[in-house]
Amino acid sequence: MTEDIDDKPQPLLEHLMELRNRLMWAIGAFFIAFLVCFAFAKPLFNMLVQPFTWAVDWAGMxxxxxxxxxxxxxEFFFTQIKIGMFGGVVLAFPMIAAQVYKFVAPGLYKNERSAFLPFLVASPVLFLLGAALVYFFFTPMVMWFFLAMEQTGGHGEASIVLLPKVSEYLGLIMTLIFAFGLVFQLPVVTTLLARAGLATSVGLAAKRKYAIVAAFxxxxxxxxxxxxxxIGLALPTIILYEIAIYCARLVERQRAAAKATAAADDPESSADSDPQGDA
Structure with missing residues (x-):
């Protein structure tokens, strides 16, 4: 299978130069994306405030x-810088992932490259799904929960009104997006482990109770x-764990089908490898 590798022996200096070039492309993409997002930081922040608006409507206010x-x-200036950095990472991720893939791809077999590439596409898609869940449902629900703690300031009561700080609100929504985006990578990671033979569907199912505790x-x-x-993060994590078990089963079925096809195409080799056949 060595002929399937496109990588050619290179001195260490050439590998370092290749790594430097890939890093330069990735950093350049991030810097350009950062400048674009920083220039539109205020409209982006107003867009992130929209879930708070929905929560106010849900609360009847x-x-x-x-x-x-x-x-x-x-404070608001540094908040805009954070928006630029966060948005820069999101926008530049395809370029960054492409540079990582181009650096490691020459050292992979063709079947490994074909197996790795779909996960490179699935990972950002799943992250965006997690971010969409945070934006359209989870953040409004959390803010509605906090709004319910306000006091109107009736007789003998102080008036307590929620006035979020821009930095703390951004930190909350970024934390939620990061947490959900990370959790939504679980099927990708589990499938890769199953392909590498480091995890099995039976083993994952046996550890389900530990996974539930770890999710909380x-x-x-x-x-x-x-x-x-x-609870809002733990429940999707448990559901994604079940999806990960199903993905591991699919990988095992594909591997078994490939072995059966190989044995049917070359029965002599399978017979030679069978200890009973040798007997």
């Missing part, structure tokens, strides 16, 4: 004005300390 505050002169522990670490966020 239709006459409420959406307000966020910043308590330090430089991870949700407690990755999300804000409220039950809505933690």
């Amino acid at each position: 239709t006459d409420r004005k959406i307000e966020l505050i910043y308590t330090a002169p430089q 522990v991870a949700a407690a670490v990755l999300t804000p300390p409220d039950p809505v966020s933690q």
Whole structure:
């Protein structure tokens, strides 16, 4: 199978130069994407505030004005920088992933490249699905939960109103997007492990109860300390774990079918490899 590898022996210096070129392309793509996102930081932030608007509507506060505050002169400026960096990573990810693939692909067999490429496409798609779930459903639900804690300031009560800081609101939604995007990679990671023979569907199913506990522990670490966020992340994680088990079964069926086809095409080799046949 060595003839299937396109990589040619190269000195260490040439590998380092190749790595430098790939890094330059990746950093350049990120820098350009960062500048674009920073230039549109305010419209992007207004778009991220939209889930808060939906939460206000869910709470029946239709006459409420959406307000966020910043308590330090430089706070909103650094918030815009964070938006530019976060958006830059998202926009530049296809270029970054392509550069990583081009660097490692010459050292892979053709069947390994054909197996790796679909996961390179599936990973950002699943991340975007997790981000969409956060944006359209989970963040409005979390903000609605927090809005329910307000006090109207009736007789003998203080008026307590939710006025989120721009930096803390951005940190919350970025944390949720990162957490859900990471969890949605579970089927990809599990399928890759199954292809490499490092995981089996039987083994994953046997560890289901540990996975459930780990899902709630991870949700407690990755999300804000409220039950809505933690349960909202733990439940999709458990569902994705079941999907990962199913993906591992598909890989095992494909491997078994490939072995059966190879044995049918070359019965002599399979007979030679059978200990009973040798007897």
